[in-house]
Amino acid sequence: MTSLLKDYVNRIEFESYEDFRDNFEFVVPEDFNFAYDIVDKYAEIDPEKIALIWCNDHGDEKTFNFKDMKKYSDKTVNFLRNKGIKKGDKVLLTLKIRYEFWFIILALHKLGAIPVPATHMLKSHDIVYRLNQADIKMIITIDEEEELIEEYEKAFDEIKQTNEDYEIIKVSVGDKKPDGWIDYQNEFIKESEEFNREDLEKTHNDDLMILYFSSGTTGEPKMVKHDFRYPISHIITSKYWHNAVEDGLHHTSADTGWMKAVWGNLYGQWIVGTGVFVYDYDRFNPLNLIEKIVKYKVNTFCAPPTIFRFLIKEDLSKFDFSNISYLTTAGEALNPEVFNKIKDIFKLEIKEGFGQTETIISAANFIWCKPKPGSLGKPAPVYNMKLLNSDNEEVDIGSEGEICLDASHQPPGLFQEYHKNEEKNKSTWEGGYYHSGDTAWKDEDGYMWFVGRNDDIIKSSGYRIGPFEVESAVISHPSVLECAVTGIPDDIRGQIVKATIVLANGFEESEELKKEIQNHVKHVTAPYKYPRLIEFVDELPKTINGKISRAEIRKSDNTQE
Secondary structure, three states, rough: OOOOOHHHEOOOOOOOOOHHHHHHHHHHOOOHHHHHHHEEEHHHHOOEEEEEEEEEEEHHHHHEEEEHHHHHHHHHHHHHOOOOOOOOOOEEEEEEEEEEEEHHHHHHHHHHEEEEEEOOOOHHHHHHHHHHHHHEEEEEEEEOOOOHHHHHHHHHHHHHHHOOOOEEEEEEEEOOOOOOOOEEEHHHHOOOOOOOOOOOOOOOOOOOEEEEEEEOOOOOOHHHHHHHHHHHHHHHHHHHHHOOOOEEEEEEOOOOOHHHHHHHHOOOHHHHOOEEEEEOOOOHHHHHHHHHHHHHOOEEEOOHHHHHHOOOOOOOOOOOOOOEEEEEOOOOOOHHHHHHHHHHHHHHEEEEEEEEEOOOOOEEEEOOOOOOOOOOOEEEOOOOOOOOOOOEEEEEOOOOOEEEEEEEOOOOOOOOOOOOHHHHHHHHOOOEEEEEEEEEEOOOOOOOEEEEEOOOOOOEOOEEHHHHHHHHHHHHHEEEEEEEEEEEEOOOOEEEEEEEEEEOOOOOOOOOHHHHHHHHHHHHHHHHHHOOEEEEOOOOEEEEOOOOOOOHHHHHHHHHH
């Protein structure tokens, strides 16, 4: 047994949730660096230990141990250094579920450069915003679908209209290598595995380690900053929620552009000592996913409720699920019907959890908890979660309050701040607490029940969608005068996106126009955000200060049902 877990917690085993809540503590060494202290340490003491198993829809499969991870991340360090990347430089990654993501993110951690992962479904508008806001120095991207490199080139052209001297280092791991793009696969493999760590600028615990864009709810997406202690905090996620076991195999269904990928397929899992399995599919198919999970003998499995909803629609009787010992879910509300049907199929209860880009798992049905279908579970230790009202007072049992975390001692796993957004920082860090913007209530047994998002976030198929981004795309169509985007409950996706539209003069509503607007949105922003439902109205409901009232639209929709 070579798990490094014991080095980063005060205790591993706990008798109950209450024991865990009251007594668990992180042990955070000075100047911790996940890539060196976990990955390279495993490469030294247990080099053949499985780190990553990867496959795709074309019959390709690869298995990497920790010796491989050290080797390929070290080669990538030298590749990045030779291209001019150093500590503090920001590198945008749109790598879908390519195995190269793991080499590259580890190399960036070793350098102290800052990975900025993003979905491969970005369009040029989304890319321009991210390049400008994050001061990106290098892009590393796939180009196997969605013509992603073409979208990047459109973004570069737009930026150059106002900044003729704009330059950025462009790297591709895909099959297409247009002029000006560097071939990662061909070049990194030729690099030496050797470098002197002492020649690199040292990283410190409070340095910025990773930057993720939030979904964008009350405006454009925010940039969420996490420091070098962040990987340690995911011990709670992997050990005590996912129930990952040493030398087992864990799978979390998530694109590397979403924070859930590092929640479930990197930091906590490798500290615990379990391998991770990733499936780089071309198009999601629930039966293909299950076939892969069974074939590769995955032990612990986490997916958004949408995937479980797809699974219960399939005939799974031919599959042997005996290797799967634990199921977890997060990202949206879990329907009790899905919970019960999955229990019948897998003979396991799904353990639901709750967290944000800004946090780790903040509440969950931890390994000691008997799950209540639909409940987020109980608060994680360390963070001192409270439900507060608008006066920052804790609410009573059964009453709704905002989910807030104690920020007085800045525990590992709680983000540093929003990058370049002082106004949001002031409103979020108030009264010694991080205010999540999510509302919940607590029952007499201490279980948390999610109510909703203060800023109207939509959760669809595991994605968190901010109305503002979709509204901006809809309004860019010439027929649209005003638009409000809300979420409508859906049995398969959790919610679907609805656009309530006031047409501009000279346009008349029709089914053809609805389809035209939907296709337009698919082309100007990520396709998963397009409104599946469109309603034309004469005017939108407004608040007293003139803002569109999405709450009134939702209320009207519920009344019509």
